Structure formats: C-alpha cells, structure tokens
Amino acid sequence: xxxTMITTLDRSSRAAAxxxxxxxxxxLFIIPTVLFLIVFNIFPLIYSLGxxxxxxxxxxxxxxNFVGLQNYRDLLNxxxxxxxxxxxxxxVIISVAGQxxxxxxxxxxxxxxxxxxxxxxxxxxxxxxxxxxxxxxxxKLLYDPSFGIINYALGLGTFEWLSDxxxxxxxxxxxxxxxxxxxxxxxxxxxLSAVPKHLYEAAAIDRAGPFYTxxxxxxxxxxPILMIAVIFRTMEAFKTFDLAYILTTQPxxxxxxxxxxxMAFQEWQTGRSCALAYIVLIMVLAITNIYVKYLNKVKEx
Amino acid sequence: xxxxxxxxxxxSFGNHTALTGLDLDIADGEFFVLLGxxxxxxxxxxxxxxxxxxxxxxQVFIDGVDVAxxxxxxxxxxxxxxxxSLYPRYTxxxxxxxxxxxxxxxxxxxxxxxxxxxxxxxxxxEHLLDRKTDRLSGGExxxxxxxxxxxxxxxxxxxxxxxxxxxxxxxxxxxxxxKNLQMQLGATFLFxxxxxxxxxxxxxxxxxxxxxxxxxTGTPHEIYNNPRDTYVASFVGSPPMNLIDGKLVxxxxxxxxxxxxxxxxGGAKASAATEGRPLVFGIRPExxxxxxxxxxxxxxxxxxxxxxxxxxxxRVGDTxxxxxxxxxxxxxxxxxxxFAWNPDKVVLFDKGSGVSLxxxx
Numbered sequence: 143x144x145x146t147m148i149t150t151l152d153r154s155s156r157a158a159a160x161x162x163x164x165x166x167x168x169x170l171f172i173i174p175t176v177l178f179l180i181v182f183n184i185f186p187l188i189y190s191l192g193x194x195x196x197x198x199x200x201x202x203x204x205x206x207n208f209v210g211l212q213n214y215r216d217l218l219n220x221x222x223x224x225x226x227x228x229x230x231x232x233x234v235i236i237s238v239a240g241q242x243x244x245x246x247x248x249x250x251x252x253x254x255x256x257x258x259x260x261x262x263x264x265x266x267x268x269x270x271x272x273x274x275x276x277x278x279x280x281x282k283l284l285y286d287p288s289f290g291i292i293n294y295a296l297g298l299g300t301f302e303w304l305s306d307x308x309x310x311x312x313x314x315x316x317x318x319x320x321x322x323x324x325x326x327x328x329x330x331x332x333x334l335s336a337v338p339k340h341l342y343e344a345a346a347i348d349r350a351g352p353f354y355t356x357x358x359x360x361x362x363x364x365x366p367i368l369m370i371a372v373i374f375r376t377m378e379a380f381k382t383f384d385l386a387y388i389l390t391t392q393p394x395x396x397x398x399x400x401x402x403x404x405m406a407f408q409e410w411q412t413g414r415s416c417a418l419a420y421i422v423l424i425m426v427l428a429i430t431n432i433y434v435k436y437l438n439k440v441k442e443x
Numbered sequence: 444x445x446x447x448x449x450x451x452x453x454x455s456f457g458n459h460t461a462l463t464g465l466d467l468d469i470a471d472g473e474f475f476v477l478l479g480x481x482x483x484x485x486x487x488x489x490x491x492x493x494x495x496x497x498x499x500x501x502q503v504f505i506d507g508v509d510v511a512x513x514x515x516x517x518x519x520x521x522x523x524x525x526x527x528s529l530y531p532r533y534t535x536x537x538x539x540x541x542x543x544x545x546x547x548x549x550x551x552x553x554x555x556x557x558x559x560x561x562x563x564x565x566x567x568x569e570h571l572l573d574r575k576t577d578r579l580s581g582g583e584x585x586x587x588x589x590x591x592x593x594x595x596x597x598x599x600x601x602x603x604x605x606x607x608x609x610x611x612x613x614x615x616x617x618x619x620x621x622k623n624l625q626m627q628l629g630a631t632f633l634f635x636x637x638x639x640x641x642x643x644x645x646x647x648x649x650x651x652x653x654x655x656x657x658x659x660t661g662t663p664h665e666i667y668n669n670p671r672d673t674y675v676a677s678f679v680g681s682p683p684m685n686l687i688d689g690k691l692v693x694x695x696x697x698x699x700x701x702x703x704x705x706x707x708x709g710g711a712k713a714s715a716a717t718e719g720r721p722l723v724f725g726i727r728p729e730x731x732x733x734x735x736x737x738x739x740x741x742x743x744x745x746x747x748x749x750x751x752x753x754x755x756x757x758r759v760g761d762t763x764x765x766x767x768x769x770x771x772x773x774x775x776x777x778x779x780x781x782f783a784w785n786p787d788k789v790v791l792f793d794k795g796s797g798v799s800l801x802x803x804x
Contacts (some may be wrong), residue, residue, distance in 0.1 A: 234622070343495055344528040348542035349516035358541070362532050 194416035201410035213417035223418070226401040231388075233315055233397060234379040241317035241375055245326025246368065252327070252332040271323045278388030281317045285389075301336070310392035318385060322378070324370045333367035334360070369437040373430060380426055397423055445506045445598035445631050446471045447492060452501035454487055454655075461487040462655040462796030465501070470646075474625050474632045478639060478679070484655040485635040486726045490600050492633065494518045505598065518599075521592030525586040525604040536572040536749070539563065549569050550677045562590040565624065582613040589621070593628065600625075602634045606641065618645060629650055639679045643667065651675050667727075670790065673797040681756055684725045685764040688794065690761040703739045703759055706786050713784065721794035731766035733774075737783035743774050746771040757782060 162170075194213055198206035217223050252263060269277070284292050285303040294300055303313040337360060345355045383399040402422065406415035453460070455624040462484045469475045479485045490496040492503060494515040510518055529538050539559045543550050550558075563569045566586045571579065576587065585605055592600055605621075606614045624647050625632045629680050631676045636642055642649045643663045650660040650676075659671035676684040689698040696707045733755075745756040745761055748770065754775060766782060771783040774780065791800040 150725070155788045338526075338528070340524055340526055340528040341530065343515075344530075344542075344591075346495070346515040346518065346521070346543075347493060347522045350521075350541070351516075354545045359530060425539070 152335075160220065164344055185405040190416040190419060191421040193413050194411045194420050199410050200412040206413065213414045214421070216423055217414065217418055217421060223398075223401065226396055226398045229311060229394065230380060230398040231398060233318075233382070233395075234376055236312065237318040237322075237379050238375045239370060241323045241349060241379045242314065242372065243327045245328075245371070246330045246364075248323065249327045249330035249334055253333060255434075264329060267324045269321045271321040272321070274321075274384040275388060275423070277317060277321050279386045281320075282389055285313055291343060298300075304390040305392065307392050307394040310390040310395040314382075314386045314389050314395055317389065318379065318382065322386075324369075326375065329367050329371040330364060335363035366437060366441045368431065369440055372435070373433045376433065377430060380429070381422070446504075446505040447633070448507075449492070450487070450502045450504065451469060452488075452491060452498045452503070454484075454491060454496065454499050461578045462491075462498075465655070465657055467650060467657060467660070469631060469633060470742060471504065472629050472631055474622065474634065474645060474647045476642040476649045477633065477635045477652055478642040478646075478649055479652035480637055480639070480678070482777070483652040485637075485652055486603055486621045487655075489635050489653070490528045492518075492599070493520050493601055494520075500643065514779075519595075519597050520599045520601055521595055523585075523588050523592050523599040523600070523602045525608055527581075527588045527754060529584055529587055529591075531577060532575070534573050534575055535568060535579070535590075539572075539590050539594050543589060558594045562594045565627075566590050566620070582609055582617065587776065589624075593624070598631070600630055600632045602632065604636055605634075605699065607636070607638065614641075621645065623800050637794075639681065643679070651678065653678075668788075669799070669801060670725070671799055671802045673792050675723070676790065676792070677800075678773060680727065682767070684726050684727050684790075685731065686792070687762060687764065689722060689724050690720065691718055691722065691790045691791075692757055698724070698759075698762070703730050703783055705738060717750055720798075723792040723794055723797070725790035725792060725799075726764075726788060728765040728767040730788040731757075731764065731782055732785070733766065733768055733772065733780050733782050735781060737781040739783065740779055740781050742780045743776050743780060744788055746774060746776060755780075 163212050193206065194205035195208055195210060195213075197209050250268065252259060252266075254420075256262070282304065284290050287293060287300040287302045290303075292303070293299065300308075303309050341359055341363075342355065345359055348357065381399050382397055383403065386395055386397050387400055387403070389395075398418075399422070402415055405411050405418060444781060447467070447514045449465055452462055452465040452467075454462040465484075465488065467488070469739045477488060487496065492505075493499050493509070494513055494517075497511075503509060504510065505518060511629040518804040530541060533541070539562060540555055543555045543558065559572075560569070563572055566589060568583060568590060570587050571583055573585070576584065578585065585608070589605065595800060602621075606617055608619065618641060621632075621634075634641075634645060643666075646663055648660060649663050651658045651666065651668050651671075653674055659675050661669075666675060666679055670679065670684070673686055677686060687698050689696050691697070691707060694707055698704070739759060741759045741764075743755055744758040747754040747756075751770055752767050752770060753770050753774070756763050756766055757766055758781065768774075792798065793800060
C-alpha cells in the first residue's frame with residue numbers, strides 16, 4: 143500500500159513536461175541528504191570503529207597497527223576514565239533533576255490564567271535559545287570571585303565557584319539548569335494544558351485534595367511527556383562539552399566528553415579515543431533504551 | 444439526602460448573562476429535571492449547585508444552609524458530566540475507588556471494596572472492573588462515571604446530560620436504569636437535559652429553562668397539559684403543540700386570517716374579557732382528530748408513519764397543523780379530510796405576551 147501514499151505527478155505540470163517522473167523527483171530530494179549523511183556521519187562512524195582497534199595517532203606519520211581489543215581493555219581498566227564516568231553520572235543526575243524540578247515547577251505556576259502569560263513564557267524561554275559558548279562565557283563572569291554578581295548578591299565575598307574542586311561541578315550543573323529548565327518547562331506546559339479541565343472538576347467534586355489530585359491525576363497524565371524531556375536532557379547532559387570546558391578546568395569537573403577531547407586532540411591518542419567514543423556511544427544508547435522502554439510502560443498505564 | 448434551594452440566582456460571564464433571577468426548589472428525594480435548549484443556562488445552574496461556579500447574585504441553600512463559601516468538596520454533591528471524565532490510565536475499579544481514597548476521608552479497605560462491588564452490581568459493570576477505562580464503550584464509560592457518583596453516597600446527584608452522547612437504544616435503557624436507581628437510593632437528583640422525552644419520562648418534576656429564566660416548574664403532566672406559555676407549549680412534546688392565532692367569538696374559536704371555526708368549551712374561562720381579544724389557541728396533536736362530519740376541511744400535507752401512529756400535517760389555507768392518528772388510518776397526501784379538536788383540551792394563550800390565560804389568573 144505504500145505506493146499509494148506517493149502523490150502522482152500532475153500530468154500537465156511543468157515537471158512532467160520536462161520529463162521528470164515521480165520517482166526521479168523523489169530521488170532529487172532524498173539523494174543529497176543521504177549522501178550528506180553518509181559522508182559526514184556514517185562514514186566517520188565506521189571509520190572510527192576501525193581506528194578504535196588500532197594504536198593510530200593522527201599527529202605522526204606512523205602507520206596504524208592493529209591491536210585488537212587492547213584499547214577497550216585499557217580504557218575499562220583505567221581508574222581515571224572511571225572517575226570521569228562517575229563525574230559525568232553525578233553531573234547528569236544533578237542537572238537533569240534540577241531542570242525537571244525547576245522546569246515543571248515553573249510550568250505549574252504558569253499553567254493558569256495570569257496576565258501577560260504569553261510574554262512571560264517567551265521571556266523564560268530565552269536562556270535555551272542562547273549559544274552554549276555564550277552562556278558559558280557570561281556565567282564565568284557571573285561566577286567571578288572578585289567582581290561576579292553572584293558573590294555580590296549572595297554576599298559570599300571572594301568565594302571561588304569555578305576553581306573550588308568541590309563546587310566546580312555543581313556550578314557547571316547550575317548553569318546547565320538555568321539554561322535548560324525552560325525546555326522542560328515548555329514540554330511540561332504542553333503536557334499540563336493537555337489535561338482536560340473537567341478531570342480537575344471531577345476530582346474536586348470527588349473531594350480530592352490538591353496533593354491527591356496532583357499525584358493521582360496531574361502527574362500520571364504529564365508523566366509521558368516529562369519522560370521525553372528527561373530522555374532529551376539526559377542525552378544532552380551526558381555529552382556536555384562546551385559549557386563545562388569553558389567554565390572550569392577543575393579535574394573534579396572533568397566530564398567524559400572533556401576527557402575524550404583531551405585524549406584525542408591534546409594527547410593525540412586517536413585510536414584509543416575512538417574506542418572511548420564508542421564506549422560512550424554504547425552507554426548513551428543503553429540509557430536511552432532503558433528510558434524508552436520505561437516511557438512505553440508509562441504510556442501504556 | 445438533601446433539599447436544594449436556589450434563591451434569586453443571577454450569573455453572568457463578562458457581558459453574557461447566563462441566568463437571571465432564578466428560583467428553584469428541589470425537594471428531598473425528588474428527581475428534578477431541568478429542561479432547556481442549548482445555552483439556556485442549565486449547565487451553569489448545575490455548576491453553581493456543585494460549587495464549580497459562584498453566583499453573581501443570589502444564594503444557594505443545601506438543607507437550608509447557605510453554601511456560598513463552601514467548595515465543591517464540602518458540598519458533598521456528585522456530578523456526572525456529558526463527557527464522561529473518567530480518570531485515564533486507571534482501571535474501572537480504580538476509578539470507582541477514587542472518591543473513596545483521599546487520605547482525609549479514607550475508608551477502611553473492606554468498606555471500599557464492598558461499596559465498589561455494590562455499585563458495580565447495580566450498574567451491571569462487574570465484568571469490567573479490571574479493564575482500563577479507554578477500552579470501554581460509551582455506554583460503559585457513562586455507567587462507570589455514574590458508578591463513581593453512587594459509591595460516595597452523596598447528598599445530591601447532579602447529572603449534566605449524561606445520556607446525550609449515547610445512541611438511542613442505550614439511552615432508553617439507561618433512562619430506565621437511572622430512574623430505578625434514584626428510586627432505589629431515594630436520593631435527590633438534579634438532571635439536566637435538552638431532550639424533552641427524557642424530562643417527561645424521568646422527572647418527578649420538570650423545570651423549563653429559557654434564556655436563563657425558569658419559565659415553568661411542575662410535574663411532567665402539568666407541563667405537558669397546561670404549559671405556562673407558548674414557549675413551553677412548543678418546546679415540550681413531540682410533535683409540539685399546535686399554536687393557531689384566533690379569537691373567541693360567541694364561545695366559538697375563530698381562527699383569525701383563515702376563518703375556520705371550531706367549538707370551544709372553555710366555559711367560565713371564556714368570559715367577556717377574552718371575547719374578541721387576539722389569542723393563540725394551543726392544541727396537542729393527539730387532541731386533533733379526523734372525522735367525516737367534522738367542522739373543518741383540510742388537506743393532508745404530509746404523513747409521517749411512526750409504526751404505532753401516524754403524524755399528519757394538515758393544511759388549511761396557509762396554516763398547517765399536526766394531528767396524531769392511529770396507524771391504520773388510511774390517508775394519502777393531498778387528500779381532503781375533515782378534522783375537529785377536543786374542545787376540553789384547548790389551551791388559550793394571550794397573543795401579545797404568550798402567557799397562558801389559565802396561568803395569568
């Protein structure tokens with residue numbers, strides 16, 4: 143039946159006059175995209191898979207030697223890499239949880255009739271429209287120990303947000319929360335406004351209190367869309383690079399992507415970094431899969 | 444169970460006035476039907492009683508207590524809406540348990556189970572208890588939402604056109620069921636509908652609402668036989684009451700532009716005051732009958748066969764009127780017939796105000 147989905151070309155159209163058939167027009171649109179994908183995504187992906195089994199270094203002229211699973215074995219036995227993963231996990235949990243709380247909370251506040259709601263929503267969306275690098279640069283200024291406005295406002299003196307080994311990761315997560323909460327808010331708002339009003343009325347009639355209504359009606363109905371927000375944000379947070387790279391150089395805030403970058407372009411261990419990239423890829427896929435499974439379960443309920 | 448009173452209620456939404464000076468008195472254990480067209484203010488009235496809206500003016504009393512400051516929860520009413528408003532993602536059982544489970548008034552588990560099972564039995568949805576609500580048909584959903592109302596044993600049942608989204612057969616079945624349920628529970632019901640058949644068949648009392656005002660309240664019998672004005676006369680009954688302009692001359696009804704005459708037996712009512720005054724004569728189609736020696740000749744304009752009876756549209760000059768005749772009556776379109784009416788059943792309305800002379804006093 144798939145063929146019936148393709149609209150037939152109008153015989154009197156100019157395209158038909160030039161001798162183009164439906165299929166050639168379809169190909170005209172699809173082939174450039176497919177070529178682009180192959181050249182810039184699929185080819186490097188496969189090529190790097192090959193490199194991940196070698197000791198190739200892009201900085202030398204030495205030819206690559208096949209080393210089998212050595213790179214993987216080394217990486218998975220390297221406690222530093224594991225600590226990078228632990229840092230990343232901590233970062234993902236803090237920043238996604240923060241975004242979820244703030245974003246959903248703000249959405250709950252906005253999900254009522256208030257004046258200037260549209261304007262307010264638009265303004266609240268601004269952070270996520272900025273570029274990561276810009277956000278990183280000006281939060282660096284905000285965090286500045288000597289003239290940053292955060293220390294000034296909170297009266298913290300010269301507290302060093304970004305050079306304090308304990309604080310650096312939280313500072314980066316805070317920036318990420320500021321930037322991406324609006325995204326969660328936007329999705330939550332969509333979810334909240336889709337809950338039919340008469341359900342709330344029915345619940346009020348059924349003498350359900352605000353908490354009971356929230357946990358029994360609002361949350362279950364918004365849960366699937368919240369899950370989607372969580373999936374997106376987890377994947378993004380997992381591969382955070384620019385924000386953390388710009389904000390801090392603390393080893394306690396060295397996310398796996400920064401480690402990967404250093405390994406590939408500072409230490410020039412191209413083969414090994416390819417292997418690490420594959421490990422990260424597999425992890426992200428695994429996490430996403432778990433989420434998607436859970437999402438489907440939530441949807442079914 | 445409760446006695447409900449609305450006193451001089453007005454409600455407006457912005458510039459739009461939904462209700463004006465509404466008075467309503469629903470006795471304890473009564474099945475009261477609020478009948479009106481779409482937009483007459485029926486749902487608003489219901490929502491005011493439920494506490495989902497606040498009146499702009501006037502007071503609502505439940506059992507003699509002014510409930511102005513009470514929320515929906517405190518009023519202890521149950522509301523069944525036209526859109527079933529079942530809680531999605533829950534099973535039927537969970538939906539029925541919902542109103543019993545909030546922490547503050549949490550009942551013991553055994554009691555919850557007992558009530559849910561009893562409600563399910565009453566509504567014959569026992570076999571559906573473990574099903575998800577989105578796998579139910581319309582009729583089943585509406586039963587569940589009625590079930591959610593009855594598990595709580597509320598003081599008042601409010602029903603907002605609960606049957607209008609259902610197909611005809613089911614509507615008929617649920618109509619009987621609801622009426623039985625009300626009698627069984629002895630509960631106060633306020634039932635809102637635009638369907639005059641529902642109103643007639645279910646109500647102990649019917650209130651006819653038009654443009655935010657109660658036009659008439661009374662038993663279905665009163666509403667049907669003695670409508671307060673031409674609006675009620677034409678709204679209640681299917682086919683509606685025939686309304687013909689005319690005058691009374693010497694105790695006979697003379698139809699104004701057409702000059703056909705019919706006997707009238709209003710007796711004392713047809714006093715000198717009504718003599719010659721412009722009137723509207725109301726007669727139910729079943730009180731118009733065909734007879735060979737009858738006083739007026741008409742032509743058959745249309746025939747609707749309903750099985751048990753035929754509804755004829757008769758034409759006299761430019762005026763048409765409906766007559767219900769037995770199905771075996773043999774008539775053809777354009778056939779000349781003679782008809783008369785039952786002079787005892789004629790209702791007189793004032794031409795100007797539309798109010799029935801019996802009600803005007």
